[in-house]
Amino acid sequence: MDSVAPTESPTPTRKRLGPSIGDVARLAGVSSQTVSRVSTGAERVRPETRDKVLAAMEKLGYSPNHAARALRYGRFGSIGVIAHHLSRTGEFHTIDALVEAARKNGFTVNLIDVESPSSDDVSVAVQRLTHQSIDGLVIIRAETATPDTLQLPRRLPIVVSDSRFIGHHPAVSTDQRAGIAQAVRHLLDLGHNTVHHLAGPADSSPAGVRIQAWQETLTSHGRPVPEVLRGDWSAASGHAAGAKLLDDASVTAILCANDEMAAGFMRAAHERGLRVPHDVSIIGFDDIPLSPYLWPPLTTVRQDFSAVGTALMDVLFRQIRSGQPLTDHRTTIPTELIVRGSTAAPRT
Amino acid sequence: MDSVAPTESPTPTRKRLGPSIGDVARLAGVSSQTVSRVSTGAERVRPETRDKVLAAMEKLGYSPNHAARALRYGRFGSIGVIAHHLSRTGEFHTIDALVEAARKNGFTVNLIDVESPSSDDVSVAVQRLTHQSIDGLVIIRAETATPDTLQLPRRLPIVVSDSRFIGHHPAVSTDQRAGIAQAVRHLLDLGHNTVHHLAGPADSSPAGVRIQAWQETLTSHGRPVPEVLRGDWSAASGHAAGAKLLDDASVTAILCANDEMAAGFMRAAHERGLRVPHDVSIIGFDDIPLSPYLWPPLTTVRQDFSAVGTALMDVLFRQIRSGQPLTDHRTTIPTELIVRGSTAAPRT
DNA sequence: CTGGGTGATGTTTACGTCAACATCTGAAGT
DNA sequence: ACTTCAGATGTTGACGTAAACATCACCCAG
DSSP states (O other): OOSOOOTTOSOOSOOOOSOOHHHHHHHHTSOHHHHHHHHTSOSOOOHHHHHHHHHHHHHHTOOOOHHHHHHHHTOOSEEEEEESOTTSHHHHHHHHHHHHHHHHTTOEEEEEEOSSOOHHHHHHHHHHHHTSSOSEEEESOOTTOOTTTOOOOTTOOEEEOOGGGBTTBOEEEEOHHHHHHHHHHHHHHTTOSOOEEEEOOTTOHHHHHHHHHHHHHHHHTTOOOOOOEEOOSSHHHHHHHHHHHTTOTTOOEEEESSHHHHHHHHHHHHHTTOOTTTTOEEEEEEOOTTGGGSSSOOEEEEOOHHHHHHHHHHHHHHHHHHSOOOTTOEEEEOOEEEOOTTOOOOOO | OOSOOOTTOSOOSOOOOSOOHHHHHHHHTSOHHHHHHHHTSOSOOOHHHHHHHHHHHHHHTOOOOHHHHHHHHTOOSEEEEEESOTTSHHHHHHHHHHHHHHHHTTOEEEEEEOSSOOHHHHHHHHHHHHTSSOSEEEESOOTTOOTTTOOOOTTOOEEEOOGGGBTTBOEEEEOHHHHHHHHHHHHHHTTOSOOEEEEOOTTOHHHHHHHHHHHHHHHHTTOOOOOOEEOOSSHHHHHHHHHHHTTOTTOOEEEESSHHHHHHHHHHHHHTTOOTTTTOEEEEEEOOTTGGGSSSOOEEEEOOHHHHHHHHHHHHHHHHHHSOOOTTOEEEEOOEEEOOTTOOOOOO
């Protein structure tokens, strides 16, 4: 670990924190070890003594210093999470599940965001986090960073949900290829000649995976592959893409790389007086909570973010417990096509 | 602090962690203090010595033990955040802004969720968090907990965005009363005789505030106050409410306590063949990213969650810096009515 | 009444780091 | 040659905690 900067300390001066175990011990007239015993629960302490200690704690407003405990134990009870942009629905739900799973395992979650998905930024985030107090690291999305550009501390248990890290770190991800294939087939089965694709941004790896799966599925069915459209995951970009694409009457089916873009696309269709799904079928990806309540309800590919979060925590926890890395571990969470009202046979 | 449980340790045994500053010092042939100087940046160290040390660090894969630093400094560089249910849009955006603001101030965010919004659960969350390594605490929503039921460690800087804690802890919140009043007036101005209200659950304090503001606004305009409907913030509950309410032809305008419920309500209207806004006007609350892309685009009251998050961090940071609590501090973030396509004059 | 527990409590020490102070080296000024 | 001083580096100690070990009081079997 090179320069190891001073973590731009929030407050440079040293402060006297709350009362210590020693202060409690003095007040209670016992040794600090007895206070420690009370504070850690169990142990054999006479009820009478325990009460004295508890009273002293209460009086002084004592609470244990976690830094000291962490130092003593060599553990922090916390895991680090790096996410690219928190407001993305998918990452958010994953984090939600992760936090819950962490709590159930007695851990807390230390969250850090990455402003732009550049490699530098991610490195800084990693450095900041690993200088924090964590027992393990979850990388939800590292975007442009690669296993090589990322200088991770050795011995730190890691799990990743970014497909490009597979083989380098244990990974958990949804089966996006299968999901996309299902979606494309669904539209072809309905009678559409081909399927257009509104993809995520070029620097996003899941966007790339989805494009590839879409192309392959079309090709394997002998269908023409239209030019791919690019969005940035936002509903606004979906709306813009709709404005461009929907003047072309040959477009009967569009697969959007996430539900937000699908919502934007759908609004563009409404604005043009096109009926969904009669004039154009729209299918999304993710199945966000609002998808069933769009109009018409959105057909989409459900990703089980909650399962991803749980699995991430599970894999990480196993490494923490054993002290052994699971380098080539790989969990794949299946996706599911949810057919709602936004897809139908093309008008003839 | 009563019983102070043992934080159900994730792994009870002590492990030898990575190499320590001493190992690096030995390998580099210098004292540990010199290594410390290099590791903390600045200080006067001969370039030649510095290089030796850096090489040794690299070789051993050294990274500083944050627990030891935190113990030494009396600071953690981390703030705790308690949120009720992460998947709620509002809390999520607040957290997003909070994380960003924290990063800019050199802090990291320690997140903990609360399964059910019971007082007990929140207390447990607080205890778990304060036993973690935090310099300050943000309570996004404490729900049923009150300032009295919550045993907070003394000396811990706190900021809250839950209105019931005002006067007990510094608070930051959006001006929901004003937002609701704006929304109601907007509908009355359009010519609606009265406005129905789909509220949040009974145990939610913001839901209560919104109900009250809605009632007051109607009353002050001399309008009848319809019976309040209850939802649970979810789109599904909005849909169910729509199913109940929309058979009553006298209902021309509905104010939903959040956008998700408004989306569900709107779908219910579509399903009945009612046109929005011609047959019924619908207005939401929050302005989530998808609101402009519902069909029709949703008129709503925008809450600036990002500003809330930034302000929370700001208030907390000031306390951390000064060491002084800001007990009766209060920041109110204004709301803004965003008129889109889902509201119009009632049909005559 | 005595030796061998057993349970309650106290003492010591180390976790890894860094501030404060101590020491050392060498160069510049007289 | 002899301070004087500044910069580089080393030594000591303390942050708060809990494990390991030590001690002490007391009870019971023989």
